[in-house]
Amino acid sequence: MTKPKTWTLKSIAKELGVSNATVSNAFNRPDQLSKARREEILAACKKLGYYGPNKAAQSLRRGTFNIVALVLPDSVEYMVSDPVASSFMRGVSAVLEKNGINLLLFSGNNDNLNSVVDFVDGFICYGRPRNKQLVEQLKQVAKHVVTVDFNIGRDASVNVNNQQASFDIAKHALQKNDDRVAILGLRLLDNDVLCRVYEHHEFEAGQSIAHQRLRGYHQAISDADITLGDDRTWNIPESSERYASIAAKEALSSTPRPNVLLCMSDLIALAAMREALKMGLSIPEDVRIVGFDGIDEGQRFVPKLTTVHQNSEEKGRIAATLFLSKEQQTAEIDYQLQLGQSS
Amino acid sequence: MTKPKTWTLKSIAKELGVSNATVSNAFNRPDQLSKARREEILAACKKLGYYGPNKAAQSLRRGTFNIVALVLPDSVEYMVSDPVASSFMRGVSAVLEKNGINLLLFSGNNDNLNSVVDFVDGFICYGRPRNKQLVEQLKQVAKHVVTVDFNIGRDASVNVNNQQASFDIAKHALQKNDDRVAILGLRLLDNDVLCRVYEHHEFEAGQSIAHQRLRGYHQAISDADITLGDDRTWNIPESSERYASIAAKEALSSTPRPNVLLCMSDLIALAAMREALKMGLSIPEDVRIVGFDGIDEGQRFVPKLTTVHQNSEEKGRIAATLFLSKEQQTAEIDYQLQLGQSS
DNA sequence: ACCATTAAGTAAATCGATTAAGAACCTACA
DNA sequence: TGTAGGTTCTTAATCGATTTACTTAATGGT
Numbered sequence: 001m002t003k004p005k006t007w008t009l010k011s012i013a014k015e016l017g018v019s020n021a022t023v024s025n026a027f028n029r030p031d032q033l034s035k036a037r038r039e040e041i042l043a044a045c046k047k048l049g050y051y052g053p054n055k056a057a058q059s060l061r062r063g064t065f066n067i068v069a070l071v072l073p074d075s076v077e078y079m080v081s082d083p084v085a086s087s088f089m090r091g092v093s094a095v096l097e098k099n100g101i102n103l104l105l106f107s108g109n110n111d112n113l114n115s116v117v118d119f120v121d122g123f124i125c126y127g128r129p130r131n132k133q134l135v136e137q138l139k140q141v142a143k144h145v146v147t148v149d150f151n152i153g154r155d156a157s158v159n160v161n162n163q164q165a166s167f168d169i170a171k172h173a174l175q176k177n178d179d180r181v182a183i184l185g186l187r188l189l190d191n192d193v194l195c196r197v198y199e200h201h202e203f204e205a206g207q208s209i210a211h212q213r214l215r216g217y218h219q220a221i222s223d224a225d226i227t228l229g230d231d232r233t234w235n236i237p238e239s240s241e242r243y244a245s246i247a248a249k250e251a252l253s254s255t256p257r258p259n260v261l262l263c264m265s266d267l268i269a270l271a272a273m274r275e276a277l278k279m280g281l282s283i284p285e286d287v288r289i290v291g292f293d294g295i296d297e298g299q300r301f302v303p304k305l306t307t308v309h310q311n312s313e314e315k316g317r318i319a320a321t322l323f324l325s326k327e328q329q330t331a332e333i334d335y336q337l338q339l340g341q342s343s
Numbered sequence: 344m345t346k347p348k349t350w351t352l353k354s355i356a357k358e359l360g361v362s363n364a365t366v367s368n369a370f371n372r373p374d375q376l377s378k379a380r381r382e383e384i385l386a387a388c389k390k391l392g393y394y395g396p397n398k399a400a401q402s403l404r405r406g407t408f409n410i411v412a413l414v415l416p417d418s419v420e421y422m423v424s425d426p427v428a429s430s431f432m433r434g435v436s437a438v439l440e441k442n443g444i445n446l447l448l449f450s451g452n453n454d455n456l457n458s459v460v461d462f463v464d465g466f467i468c469y470g471r472p473r474n475k476q477l478v479e480q481l482k483q484v485a486k487h488v489v490t491v492d493f494n495i496g497r498d499a500s501v502n503v504n505n506q507q508a509s510f511d512i513a514k515h516a517l518q519k520n521d522d523r524v525a526i527l528g529l530r531l532l533d534n535d536v537l538c539r540v541y542e543h544h545e546f547e548a549g550q551s552i553a554h555q556r557l558r559g560y561h562q563a564i565s566d567a568d569i570t571l572g573d574d575r576t577w578n579i580p581e582s583s584e585r586y587a588s589i590a591a592k593e594a595l596s597s598t599p600r601p602n603v604l605l606c607m608s609d610l611i612a613l614a615a616m617r618e619a620l621k622m623g624l625s626i627p628e629d630v631r632i633v634g635f636d637g638i639d640e641g642q643r644f645v646p647k648l649t650t651v652h653q654n655s656e657e658k659g660r661i662a663a664t665l666f667l668s669k670e671q672q673t674a675e676i677d678y679q680l681q682l683g684q685s686s
Numbered sequence: 687a688c689c690a691t692t693a694a695g696t697a698a699a700t701c702g703a704t705t706a707a708g709a710a711c712c713t714a715c716a
Numbered sequence: 717t718g719t720a721g722g723t724t725c726t727t728a729a730t731c732g733a734t735t736t737a738c739t740t741a742a743t744g745g746t
Binding site: 006051052054055056057058059060065066067075076077080081086087089090093094097100102103104105106107109114115116117118119142 | 447
Binding site: 687688689690691692693694695696697698699700701702703704705706707708709710711712713714715716 | 717718719720721722723724725726727728729730731732733734735736737738739740741742743744745746
C-alpha cells in the first residue's frame with residue numbers, strides 16, 4: 001500500500017524507486033532527465049497526492065522566498081486607513097501578484113527587521129518607518145531594498161523629482177522680487193531638533209529629500225532675484241502638527257514678517273495656515289503658503305492648499321518593478337501642481 | 344580573527360568552543376544551561392553580530408512560521424479599495440501585530456494554495472475566494488483555517504447570526520398577512536445555476552450561510568401568518584449585477600407579483616430596485632425590498648436601502664483572535680438593521 | 687564511602703529539500 | 717575493439733537550525 005502520511009520528496013522517491021535528485025529534477029530541471037521518466041514521476045506524484053517540493057525547505061536551500069516585505073511607515077492599521085497609502089499598496093500588489101510574488105505586511109512600529117529578514121527576498125519601504133531602529137537595520141540588511149519617498153543611500157529608491165517639483169511650486173508662490181520668503185523645512189538635519197538653520201552650505205550636495213527640496217526652493221528664489229536671509233529657514237524634525245505649529249508661529253512672528261511660506265509638507269502648510277489665520281493674517285493677501293504631498297485634508301481646507309500632488313498608485317507599480325529588476329537606481333514619478341487659493 | 348562571513352548557529356558555536364545545542368538553547372531554552380553560560384554566549388553573539396537563529400531554518404525544523412495568510416476574495420487591489428474589506432483587515436492586523444504575527448496577503452485569484460501553504464501557520468479566509476479551486480484546497484489543507492462570512496465545514500468561522508438577522512430584517516419588511524413575498528437567494532444550491540427553487544426540505548438542516556438566512560426568512564414569514572408559495576424562491580449563483588437583474592426581473596414579472604422582496608445581498612437588492620423602478624413600480628409602495636450586508640452604495644441609492652449592517656473591524660479582530668486560539672468554533676458578530684426608505 | 691539524583695553540556699538524527707560530482711550505460715566513429 | 721562524448725540517473729554534501737538521548741560531573745543523603 002501507499003504510505004498514509006504526508007509525502008516528502010524523500011518518501012516519494014523511495015516509493016517510486018528512484019533517487020531524491022531525480023524527483024527534484026522532475027519538478028525543477030526537466031533537462032536533467034528523460035521526458036518519459038519525468039512524466040511518469042509527475043503523474044505518480046499527482047496520483048499519490050504529492051503536490052511538489054515543500055516551499056519552506058526549498059527556500060531554505062535556495063535562499064529565495066517569493067515574498068517581499070512591505071515596510072509600512074506605521075501600523076498596518078494606518079496603512080489601510082490612509083487613501084494615499086492604500087493606492088500605493090494597490091500599485092505594488094498589482095505588479096507583484098502578476099509575478100507570483102507574495103506580499104508580507106510589516107509594521108513600521110516593529111523594532112526588529114530580524115523577525116522577517118530570514119524569509120523574505122527583500123524590502124519595499126514606503127516612507128521612513130516610525131521606529132528609527134528599523135532605518136538603521138534597513139541600511140545594513142543583506143537583501144535588496146527599495147525605499148520610497150526617502151533615501152538611505154543604498155539600492156534603489158522611488159521619489160518624485162523633489163528638486164524640480166519644489167522649484168515649480170516655489171516659482172508659483174513667488175511673485176515679486178521684494179517678497180519676503182521663509183522656508184519651513186522637514187528633517188533638514190539629522191538630529192531631532194526644532195530650530196532655525198543658519199548654515200546652508202552643507203545642504204548643497206545632500207541627497208536627502210529635504211536637501212533636494214531645499215535646492216529647488218533656492219533655485220526659484222534666486223531665479224526671482226530674491227535674496228534669502230540667513231535666518232529664514234526652519235528645521236522641523238518630524239511631520240507633526242505640534243512641531244509644525246511652533247515653527248510656523250515663530251516664522252510668522254519673525255522680522256521681517258514673511259509673506260511667502262514654502263513648506264516641505266502639507267501637514268506643515270496646514271499648521272502654518274491655521275497659525276496665520278489665528279494671527280489675523282489673510283491668505284494669500286498677507287501671506288502665501290504652499291505645501292508638498294497633496295493630502296486630502298489640504299483640498300478640503302479653506303482656503304484650499306496649493307501643493308504638489310503625486311500619483312501614488314503609479315509610485316507603487318514603479319517601486320515593485322524596480323524591486324523585481326534588482327537594479328540599483330533611482331526612479332522618478334510624475335507630479336502635478338495642485339493649485340488652491342492659498343497662494 | 345573573527346570570521347568575516349555571516350554567522351550561523353554552527354559557526355558561532357565553533358567560534359565559542361561550545362556545541363550547537365548549547366547556543367540554540369541559549370536562545371530558546373534558558374533552563375537547559377547555567378545562567379552564566381547563557382549570558383556569556385548571548386553577549387558574545389551580540390558582539391560578533393549574530394542576531395539569533397535563522398527564522399527560515401527554525402521554521403522548517405519547528406513547523407511554525409509566525410505568518411498567517413489572509414486569503415482575500417479577490418485581488419489584493421480589490422481589498423484595499425473596498426472600505427468594508429479594509430476595515431476588516433484593520434481588525435485582523437491589529438490583533439496579529441500585537442501577537443508578533445505577520446500578515447501575508449493572498450489573492451483569491453490564485454489557483455493554488457500550495458505556493459504559500461508550506462510557510463504559513465494557517466489561513467484566515469475573508470469571504471468565498473473567487474477561484475473555486477481554492478475553496479476545495481482550503482477544505483483539505485492540513486493547517487488551521489478560519490473562514491469569515493462563509494463555511495466550509497471545518498475549523499472555525501466567523502459569521503453574523505444569519506438566521507436571526509434575516510428573521511429581523513424580514514420581520515421589518517413584512518406588514519400584512521396578505522403580503523406577497525418572494526425570496527432572491529444567494530448560492531442556495533451547490534451548482535452554479537440561476538433558477539427557481541421548488542423544494543425547500545433539503546435546506547432545513549443546511550449549514551451554509553444561504554440556508555441559515557433562508558430559515559430566518561421562513562420563520563418571519565410563518566410568524567406573520569403568510570403562506571410562501573412553492574415557486575417564490577430564486578437561486579442566484581453568485582453576487583453579480585447580471586444574475587441579480589435577471590432573477591429580479593423574473594420575480595417581479597411573476598404572478599402574483601410580489602410586493603415584498605427578501606434579498607440575500609445588497610447587490611441583489613440594488614439590482615432588484617433598479618429593475619422595479621425600470622418597470623415603473625414605486626418603492627416601497629408597490630414593492631418593499633430589503634438586502635443584506637450594508638454596503639455603501641446601498642446608503643447612497645435613492646431610495647436608501649433597508650439592510651443588515653455588520654461591524655467589519657470587529658469581525659476582523661474576532662477572526663484573528665479565533666485563529667490564534669486554534670479552537671474549533673463558530674463566532675458570531677453583532678449586526679444592526681439599517682433602515683432606509685426601500686421598505 | 688557508596689549510590690541515587692540532578693545539573694550542564696554534547697553528539698547525532700532530523701526537518702525537506704537542491705545540486706555538484708560522478709557512475710553507468712549507450713552510441714558512434716576510427 | 718578502444719575510446720570519446722552524451723544521456724540518464726545516483727550519491728552525498730549542504731542549507732541553518734532543533735531536540736532526543738546520552739555522557740560527565742557535581743551534589744546530597746545515609
